[in-house]
Amino acid sequence: MPKTTNKSENPRKRVLTELQLEINRIRSKKYYEDNREAVLAKLRENYNKNREGERKRHREKYARVKARKMCKKKLLNQQEIGVPPCLVHPLSIKFILN
Numbered sequence: 268m269p270k271t272t273n274k275s276e277n278p279r280k281r282v283l284t285e286l287q288l289e290i291n292r293i294r295s296k297k298y299y300e301d302n303r304e305a306v307l308a309k310l311r312e313n314y315n316k317n318r319e320g321e322r323k324r325h326r327e328k329y330a331r332v333k334a335r336k337m338c339k340k341k342l343l344n345q346q347e348i349g350v351p352p353c354l355v356h357p358l359s360i361k362f363i364l365n
Contacts, residue, residue, distance in 0.1 A: 283291070299306055
């Protein structure tokens with residue numbers, strides 16, 4: 268029986284022999300050499316797309332944190348002034364419908 272190299276014990280997963288893995292590596296290397304520019308262009312495109320998504324996620328996270336801080340600051344200012352805190356948030360459905 269040939270020695271397998273895949274560490275996964277999942278019975279549905281295809282297990283490749285050393286020879287199959289080596290053949291796949293050679294085929295991948297040849298494809299890369301023949302289509303280097305296209306492969307690199309695709310990598311750059313995916314990198315840029317993922318980078319934009321990550322930046323968007325970080326901006327949203329920063330906005331949420333900033334909004335939370337502003338809300339706390341506003342409540343502290345109202346308590347210092349002596350204004351009773353609003354029991355219902357102005358953007359809640361309950362506030363809008365009443």
